[in-house]
Amino acid sequence: MARIAIIDGHPDTDRARFVHALADAYAAGAEAGIHEVRRIDIASLDFPILRSAKEWREANPVDTIHTAQIDIRWADHLVILYPLWLGDVPALLKAFLEQVMRPGFAIDETEPDQPARLLGGWSARIIVTMGMPAPFYRFFYRAHSLKSLDRNLLRLVGIAPVRYSIIGGVEKGGGHRKHWLHCVRQLGRDAR
Numbered sequence: 001m002a003r004i005a006i007i008d009g010h011p012d013t014d015r016a017r018f019v020h021a022l023a024d025a026y027a028a029g030a031e032a033g034i035h036e037v038r039r040i041d042i043a044s045l046d047f048p049i050l051r052s053a054k055e056w057r058e059a060n061p062v063d064t065i066h067t068a069q070i071d072i073r074w075a076d077h078l079v080i081l082y083p084l085w086l087g088d089v090p091a092l093l094k095a096f097l098e099q100v101m102r103p104g105f106a107i108d109e110t111e112p113d114q115p116a117r118l119l120g121g122w123s124a125r126i127i128v129t130m131g132m133p134a135p136f137y138r139f140f141y142r143a144h145s146l147k148s149l150d151r152n153l154l155r156l157v158g159i160a161p162v163r164y165s166i167i168g169g170v171e172k173g174g175g176h177r178k179h180w181l182h183c184v185r186q187l188g189r190d191a192r
Contacts, residue, residue, distance in 0.1 A: 023041075
């Protein structure tokens with residue numbers, strides 16, 4: 001049995017957004033697979049944006065961020081879902097990750113030349129949606145936002161392996177969406 005923290009990274013509170021449906025499908029599959037699930041919906045969180053390295057290193061996280069840190073620490077598998085906006089993660093998700101992945105929680109900077117990874121032993125799945133075809137994003141744009149999130153954040157703090165699901169053509173609707181909801185539900189059931 002896995003402990004899964006699902007980070008729904010769509011900044012829009014409108015529940016009709018496909019990312020929210022995918023998060024629901026993953027959670028339903030995980031619960032059907034007898035896994036424990038906690039959800040973090042960044043659209044509903046209120047937190048400030050960090051404006052300096054000093055704030056990142058020294059300021060205490062607000063309660064909503066502290067609660068998210070507790071949920072992430074509790075989990076052994078993270079699922080991060082987001083829509084591709086302007087070729088990257090939405091700004092609110094980026095601000096959330098900057099708040100959560102602070103020194104003392106995600107890394108230990110006691111030895112500045114060799115920061116310790118404090119989230120070793122966790123695995124992750126990144127699910128990204130977009131209007132363009134997935135192969136175009138993967139091969140022409142080289143999936144840069146995924147690789148950046150994987151390499152420059154998740155692996156930096158010790159999270160590995162990191163797996164991807166790239167869902168393109170989300171405007172197609174109908175059968176295309178049903179297919180992906182089924183696939184993501186299966187990923188949840190298998191805690192992958």
